[in-house]
Amino acid sequence: xxxxxxIFIFWGLLFGAAKFGLNPIKTVKDNAxxxxxxxxxFTGTTHFLMPGKFMEMMPPFIPAPHLMIYAxxxxxxxxxxxxxxxxxxxxxxxxxAALLIAVFPANIYVAxxxxxxxxxxxxxxxxxxxxxxxxxxxxxxxxxxxxxxxKEQII
Numbered sequence: 754x755x756x757x758x759x760i761f762i763f764w765g766l767l768f769g770a771a772k773f774g775l776n777p778i779k780t781v782k783d784n785a786x787x788x789x790x791x792x793x794x795f796t797g798t799t800h801f802l803m804p805g806k807f808m809e810m811m812p813p814f815i816p817a818p819h820l821m822i823y824a825x826x827x828x829x830x831x832x833x834x835x836x837x838x839x840x841x842x843x844x845x846x847x848x849x850a851a852l853l854i855a856v857f858p859a860n861i862y863v864a865x866x867x868x869x870x871x872x873x874x875x876x877x878x879x880x881x882x883x884x885x886x887x888x889x890x891x892x893x894x895x896x897x898x899x900x901x902x903x904k905e906q907i908i
Contacts, residue, residue, distance in 0.1 A: 756792055756890060763788035786836050786897045793833030793849060800826025809870055812862035828852050836897060846898035853891045860887055 767784040770776035778784055800807055804822050811818040832852060835845025862868070864880040873879050 756796060757886065759792040759795060760785070760788050760893075763791045782896070783839075786842060789894065789897065790833040790836030790845075793829045793836065795833075797826045797829030797831075797833060800829070806870060809868055810859045810863050812858055815859075825852060825856060836894075843898045846894050846896075849894045850891050850898075853887060853894065857884075857887055860884055 764785055767776055767778070767788055771779055771784065776784070778787065800822050804819065807822040807825075808818060811821070815821055828848065829852065832845045832849035835841040835848065838845075860880075860883050863870070864877070864884060867877055867880065869875050
């Protein structure tokens with residue numbers, strides 16, 4: 754899933770910046786939260802830049818599909834910003850988890866219908882792999898709503 758790739762790219766950049774003193778946030782979890790927030794902002798923005806790709810993924814039973822694409826993009830961006838801001842990370846994590854559950858039928862539709870989205874997303878294996886990875890992403894996002902129990906430091 755491309756989302757995990759982006760999370761780990763952003764996380765690696767934040768980790769590297771912390772190592773060089775360019776990032777004041779030192780905990781693994783906080784940097785993972787910020788990386789995830791940046792990823793949701795990025796993916797939410799793509800709803801506006803490439804709505805046609807999302808339209809292809811839209812199950813036919815969804816009403817007002819264009820509106821749903823833009824609304825989910827707005828909620829991804831808002832949730833991403835909310836994850837980055839420490840005071841709003843818990844409600845943002847719950848909101849993003851709810852959003853991921855709400856869009857899950859689109860991922861099921863893509864896998865069942867073998868929707869051809871281009872590149873590696875044309876492969877049935879990838880389309881089916883997205884389903885359990887969506888569940889992992891929901892759990893990953895909810896991790897940021899939990900209270901911190903350890904002070905894991907990067908440095």
